[in-house]
Amino acid sequence: MSKAEQRAQMSNGAGFIAALDQSGGSTPKALALYGVEASDYSSDAEMFGEIQKMRARIILADGFTKDKVIGAILFERTLAEEIQGRKVADYLWSVKGIVPFLKIDKGLEEQVDGVQMMKPIPGLAETLANADGVFGTKERSVIHEANADGIAAVVAQQFDVAREVIGAGMVPIIEPEVNIHSGAKAEAEDILRVEILKNLDQLGEGQDVMLKLTIPNAPNLYDALADHPRVIRVVALSGGYSTEQACDLLGQNGKMIASFSRALTEGLSKQQSDGDFNAALGGNIDKIFRASV
Missing domain, CATH: 3.20.20.70 (Aldolase class I)
Structure with missing residues (x-):
């Protein structure tokens, strides 16, 4: 390989x-x-x-x-x-x-501060060491509300796990999903974008990640993330949209590809x-x- x-x-x-x-x-x-x-x-x-x-x-x-x-x-x-x-x-x-x-995630915690954090991932080091032939990982959290503290906690946890994955020689796909049914989806996405940029800026040379994000309400909202030197690719989740809806919305975002x-x-x-x-x-x-x- x-x-x-x-x-x-x-x-x-x-x-x-x-x-x-x-x-x-x-x-x-x-x-x-x-x-x-x-x-x-x-x-x-x-x-x-x-x-x-x-x-x-x-x-x-x-x-x-x-x-x-x-x-x-x-x-x-x-x-x-x-x-x-x-x-x-x-x-x-x-x-x-x-x-x-x-x-690699083991599911979600109960909702606190408008978000669901990842449950602990026991044995992660062993899992990564034994993942023969695998290039990278994917780990999911969910954001339901535009709660700044909750979103900051989700992103911080994601980047903590990402550093462990990078340390094992793999590329993490960070996935802080925003619930498409949230009444504050656009506001949550604005907060999320800022938090991700803040955490990306703290990564060192060679600590590269991918991002898997809900297709944003504002087209091309995540272009700055895609252009960041620590980001290999930004991909989109379908999040419950139909194939037709998801493809129509994704087509409005020139720097995202699908991960449906x-x-x-x-x-x-x-x-x-x-x-x-x-x-x-x-x-x-x-x-x-x-x-x-």
Whole structure:
């Protein structure tokens, strides 16, 4: 694996990052949307087996290539899974030419000061040391209100984790999501932008990060973040918008590319034939790619 090649792809590649990191909390909903009901599995192992089949079907699809998908975020359990006899991260890079990332957060705390901080991440150093073939990480917090203290705390925690990831030789994707249903979304985004810039300025040479942010109400609000010397790329989450909405809004932000999860899998079903599945996924990939470039 060439870290330099992967970094170049993430810095300059035309395309988007696929978010395939559904975890224990989000997997049942993702499976239900895919046509797999809770009655179709009887244990966590069977549930994770079903979501792995869905991920593998997406990764193996003809349209899922580095020409449009430059990176993919995986759930930790996925690292032990295989596709065609290769570990998933290795398959993504060695066969597909797609840069693998790992979701490392363990979920969210209860809301305090209008935000949800990340829960502690036990064993993080060991996880990073054993993440063979993975270029970087992704860690998510959520902002619900324009509370300056809460937003400052979220960003500080994100950068603390980011420094540990950087110390392990990986690139962190910092994700302080702003709830798209917040009545103070625009105000929260203004505060968030200032806090992120403040923390970026405290990073040293070589301490580079990526940012994953909700598509802002004000187009191009995050251009200054994208231009910061410590930022490799700014990517957007779909946040509950439909594929069409997310792509329309992203298209108004020239320095952001997509990192969509639900919007990527919209309209996909386990019951579809391979031809119908590939056509539906290919349509989503094309829309997201166009919005990203």
